Each structure stands twice: as C-alpha cells, then as structure tokens.
Amino acid sequence: QLLxxxxxxxxxxNSSVVRDVQFTLKTxxxxxxxxxxxxxxAFTTADHDFQQIPLGFNFALKFADLPKFKGSYVDGLVLLxxxxxxxxxxxxxxxxxxxxxxxxxxxxxxxxxLPSAGLVSLRMAPAHHGLEGSTYGVVALGASLKSATDSTSxxxxxxxxxxxxxxxLVFDPKGxxxxxxxxETFLTIQEDAKYNFVSTPYGGIAKGRTFTFTNTNKAQExxxxxxxxxxxxxxxxLRWSVVADPxxxxxxxxxxxxxxxxxxxxxxxxxxxxxxQRSDMLVQTVRLATESGAALSFTQLVENNGTNAExxxxxxxxxxxxxxxxxxxxxETPANNGTAVKGSAFKVVVSNFVLGTDGYLTVSCGTGxxxxxxxxxxxxxxxxxxxxxxxxxxxxxxxxxxxxxxMNRAPLQPxxxxxxxxxxx
Numbered sequence: 001q002l003l004x005x006x007x008x009x010x011x012x013x014n015s016s017v018v019r020d021v022q023f024t025l026k027t028x029x030x031x032x033x034x035x036x037x038x039x040x041x042a043f044t045t046a047d048h049d050f051q052q053i054p055l056g057f058n059f060a061l062k063f064a065d066l067p068k069f070k071g072s073y074v075d076g077l078v079l080l081x082x083x084x085x086x087x088x089x090x091x092x093x094x095x096x097x098x099x100x101x102x103x104x105x106x107x108x109x110x111x112x113x114l115p116s117a118g119l120v121s122l123r124m125a126p127a128h129h130g131l132e133g134s135t136y137g138v139v140a141l142g143a144s145l146k147s148a149t150d151s152t153s154x155x156x157x158x159x160x161x162x163x164x165x166x167x168x169l170v171f172d173p174k175g176x177x178x179x180x181x182x183x184e185t186f187l188t189i190q191e192d193a194k195y196n197f198v199s200t201p202y203g204g205i206a207k208g209r210t211f212t213f214t215n216t217n218k219a220q221e222x223x224x225x226x227x228x229x230x231x232x233x234x235x236x237x238l239r240w241s242v243v244a245d246p247x248x249x250x251x252x253x254x255x256x257x258x259x260x261x262x263x264x265x266x267x268x269x270x271x272x273x274x275x276x277q278r279s280d281m282l283v284q285t286v287r288l289a290t291e292s293g294a295a296l297s298f299t300q301l302v303e304n305n306g307t308n309a310e311x312x313x314x315x316x317x318x319x320x321x322x323x324x325x326x327x328x329x330x331x332e333t334p335a336n337n338g339t340a341v342k343g344s345a346f347k348v349v350v351s352n353f354v355l356g357t358d359g360y361l362t363v364s365c366g367t368g369x370x371x372x373x374x375x376x377x378x379x380x381x382x383x384x385x386x387x388x389x390x391x392x393x394x395x396x397x398x399x400x401x402x403x404x405x406x407m408n409r410a411p412l413q414p415x416x417x418x419x420x421x422x423x424x425x
Contacts, residue, residue, distance in 0.1 A: 006097055007111070007121070013055050015093050015125035016048040028236070034270075035236045055094050055123040060114055060175030063098075065106035067142045067158035067186035067320070074142040074157070076100045077108055081124040083134035084313055090139065091131060094124025114175040126169055136164035142186055150383075154352065156191065158320040160184040187320040188221045193230070193283045195324075197267055198413045199258065203406075209267070211242070212253040222246040224318070225285040226296055230254075232267045234279045240266030243309070245298040246285065268414070269326060276415045281324040288315040327353035327412070329361065329402045331420040334390075342395045342424045348402050350384035353416075359406040361386050365394035374409075395424045 023044035029036045066073045079096030098108030098120035107118035114121060120140070127134050141159040162181035172178070192215040199208035211230055215221060222228070225246045233239040244254055256267065264271030269279045288296035290307070296315050300307050307315065333347040334340035346363055355361060364372035371391030390400070404416040411417070 010055060010095050010123045011058070013095065013123065014050055014052060015055060015128065016050050016052045017091065017129040017131060018046050018048060019130045021046045030236055053125045053128050055125050057094075057124045057126065057169040057171055058121065058173040059124075059170045060119045060121050060172060060178040061096075061138065061140070061162070062119055062178045062180045062182050063108070063140060063160070064182040064185045066100060066108070067189060069142075069144040069156045069158075069189050070146055070153055070191070073100055073104055073106055074144045075104070076143060077120055078141045078143050079120055079122050080139045080141070081122050082137060082139070083127050083131050084137055085131060085134050089313055090137065091134075093127070093131075094122055096120050096122035113173065114178075119175050119178050121173070121175070124169060136167055136169065138162050138164065138181070140181075154191075154325065155323040156189040156321060158186040158189050158318070160186060160318045161316050184317055185224065187225055187285050187287060187318050189320045190221070190228075190283045190285060190322050193281070193322065193324060195230075195267075195281060197278045202413045205253075207253070207255055209258070210253050210255045213249060219247075219250040222250050222285065224287050225320075226288040226298055227284075227286045227301065229284040229286065231282045231284070232279045233282070234266060234269040234271055236271060238264065238266060238271065243302075247298070276417075278326045278414045278416075280326055283322045283324065285320045286312070286316055287318040288312070289317045290315065325352040327351065327358075327404050327416045329404065329416070329418040331400075331402065331418065334400075334420065334422045334424075336420045337422070339423045339425060340390070343390055343392045344424075345387055346390050346400070347385065347387040348418075350386060350404070353384070353404055355384065355386055359404055359412065360409060362403050362405055362409075363388065363390065364401050364403065365391045365398050390424065397421070397423050 021044060024042070026042045063077065077098040080092050081094030082090045082092040085091050098111065100108050102109055108120055110117045111119065111121055122138065139159055139161050141157050143157050146153040147155045160181065162184050165179060190213065192213050193211070194203070194205065194214055195211045196202050196205040196208055201207060205212060228244045228246050228249050229241055231239050231241045242254060242256070259265040265273045267279050268275060269277040288301065290296055296307055301309065328351045330349045332349060333345065348361065350361060360374055362372050362374050371393045373388055373391050399419050399421050401417050401419045404412050406412060
C-alpha cells in the first residue's frame with residue numbers, strides 16, 4: 001500500500017547533482033571491538049540545489065516474469081534510473097515502483113493509465129550538471145518484504161540492469177510504446193548456501209571452512225550467471241570476498257585457507273576466531289555481457305584482458321543477492337541489570353534462526369550448580385519469540401545465558417550464546 005501511494009509523488013521530485021566532492025578518511029573507533037559510527041563531526045557536507053532539474057521524462061518499461069523468494073513471487077519492483085559514470089558507478093536520476101499485490105503472481109499489477117500488467121512507470125531526469133553523454137541504465141530490483149514480518153527469512157532480492165535503447169530518454173506517460181526489457185531475465189535468488197565456519201566437519205559439510213550449495217539442481221539455478229561472489233563481513237565492516245566460477249560451484253565447493261597468526265579472520269564477526277561469533281555472509285550472483293550484448297564468462301572476466309572486475313558496472317546485466325546474517329538472541333525478560341522473581345518466566349527474540357527447524361534454545365544459569373532449561377514455548381516462530389521459566393535453582397546476582405543448539409541439542413559451531421545480568425529473588 002505504501003509503495004502504490006508513492007507513485008503520484010514522484011512527479012514532484014527533482015534531480016540534483018554535485019560532482020567531485022572531496023572528502024577525507026578517518027579511522028573508525030572500535031571500543032570493545034565494535035565499530036562506533038556515532039561521531040559524524042568529520043563528515044563532509046555537500047549542499048544541494050534541489051531545484052536543478054525535474055524528473056521530466058515519464059515512460060514505461062516491460063519486464064520479464066518476477067523472481068521468487070521463499071516460495072512466492074516478490075512483492076514488487078523498485079526502479080532506479082540513472083547513468084553509468086566511469087570511475088563513479090551509477091548516478092541515480094529517477095525512480096519508479098511496481099506493486100505485485102492483486103494477484104501476487106509473476107507480473108506487477110496494472111498501474112494507472114498503463115495498458116496492462118507487467119508494465120512499470122519510471123520518472124527520470126536527463127543527464128545534467130556534468131553527466132551529459134553518459135550511458136543511461138535502469139536497475140529494476142525485485143524486492144520482497146518478508147524480512148519485515150519474518151525474522152527467519154533473511155534478506156534477498158534479484159535485479160536486472162537494463163540499458164535504455166539508443167541511449168535516449170522518451171516521454172510516454174501512458175506506455176503506448178513501452179521499452180521492452182523482458183529479454184533480461186531475473187537471476188535465481190540463492191537460498192540454499194551453506195558454509196562451515198569451523199575447521200572440522202560440521203553440519204553435513206565434510207570439510208572445515210568450506211562453502212557449498214545444498215540444492216542438487218544448482219546447474220539450472222545458476223544458469224545465466226557469470227560470477228558467484230561470497231562475502232563475509234563482521235562488526236568492523238571489513239570484508240573477505242571470494243569470487244568463483246558458477247560452473248565450478250554448480251556441483252562443488254570452495255574451501256578457505258586458515259588465516260595466518262596475527263591477521264584478522266573475516267569469517268568471524270570481530271575478526272577473532274577465538275571470540276566464537278561467526279560473521280554475516282552475503283551470496284551474490286551476477287550476469288555479465290559486453291556492450292554488444294554478448295555473454296561474458298567467468299574466464300573472460302579474470303583473464304588478463306580489458307574485461308576486468310574494475311569494469312563490472314559496464315558489464316553487469318543482472319544480479320541476485322541473499323543475506324545470511326549470524327543468529328542473534330535478544331533478551332526481553334528479564335531485562336539486563338534488572339530484578340526478577342526466582343523461577344519466573346523469561347522471553348527472548350531470536351533472529352536469523354528457525355526455532356524447531358534449525359534447532360532449539362536453552363537458558364542456563366552458571367552460579368552454584370549449573371542449571372539449564374529449554375525454551376518450550378514458541379509464541380511466534382516468524383518473529384523468533386521464545387519463552388519458558390528460568391531454572392529453579394537460579395537465585396541472587398546471576399548471569400543468564402541463552403544458547404542456540406542444533407537439532408541434536410549440541411551447541412552451534414561457532415557458538416551462539418547471549419547473556420543478560422539479573423538479580424533473582
């Protein structure tokens with residue numbers, strides 16, 4: 001409903017461009033190993049004249065069938081029109097939104113004066129203020145809103161990056177002759193990626209520090225992709241990206257080496273393997289093509305030639321992303337540093353982990369005789385809510401630990417344990 005209400009507002013938007021803004025880099029403080037971005041005093045200010053030029057070109061685009069996420073078609077398309085600027089990426093110049101609600105099928109719903117479903121209106125400004133002569137392109141992202149209501153779903157999407165024919169914008173608000181980009185199909189969102197973060201066999205993966213896809217039909221799912229990129233990133237926002245050939249991963253794996261002593265291991269959230277917490281993981285597939293539209297293979301990309309990774313913006317025609325965030329448990333009751341009754345109820349919220357499917361949650365009290373109980377009530381699995389009663393033997397000033405365990409009730413590897421300090425009376 002929100003997306004559909006935004007459409008009439010776009011006609012009031014303007015485009016503003018400020019080129020070549022100089023800025024300086026400053027080391028981000030990391031107290032307790034966690035990056036702190038609260039100090040913005042070193043940020044560079046760039047004031048815009050928001051009346052430079054209106055989004056004067058209004059036209060429609062025709063798209064291929066929408067991608068699916070978690071068994072159903074995505075909720076709509078978000079369009080970003082812009083120009084490809086060498087050395088700077090894609091500069092946005094326009095917006096559009098298509099909603100897939102009634103019915104939720106392979107095509108976006110019919111919009112206003114447009115003649116049929118499957119068409120999306122885009123309002124866009126021409127290249128201006130130093131961007132003239134750049135190549136026009138439209139990114140159309142198939143977006144799912146499942147993560148807003150389901151903490152277990154992760155974040156996924158699939159997009160195409162179409163070029164505007166003849167590199168000319170048109171004014172066709174009723175979509176009488178829509179720009180047909182249906183030849184660019186959406187890549188499959190890779191929902192079955194798995195990585196063994198520890199150095200020994202675990203979780204059905206026979207080798208440590210190994211990535212794999214669990215679906216046996218990967219050759220079909222990866223068809224059309226030129227590159228698979230797997231990125232691990234932690235709390236300091238430093239990353240380790242692995243670029244692989246889709247044909248090699250269709251029936252295989254890759255294994256990461258152990259990190260030499262003294263260097264950060266990006267597969268763990270703090271860069272420290274001893275800390276236990278795994279990093280977040282992002283899986284991307286990208287389809288590449290030359291300016292003439294000829295498919296660009298992984299081998300052609302990595303060979304010593306002119307089609308190198310620095311020109312991915314020039315070659316990208318479609319991409320899909322799937323986020324695999326690390327499991328997190330947030331304590332709701334009892335509150336941290338609060339007071340509660342001995343043996344009373346507890347409540348936690350679990351994210352990025354499906355209770356009852358991926359495993360379970362236990363709560364332990366490590367004072368005196370260690371006692372542990374399992375969360376027995378999942379009030380809302382999609383929201384990750386779990387509850388139960390605290391161990392009967394816990395009293396006084398204690399540290400409660402919520403630990404995620406696998407289906408065999410063994411602690412996850414790497415561990416996922418989260419504490420709260422309370423006084424139980």
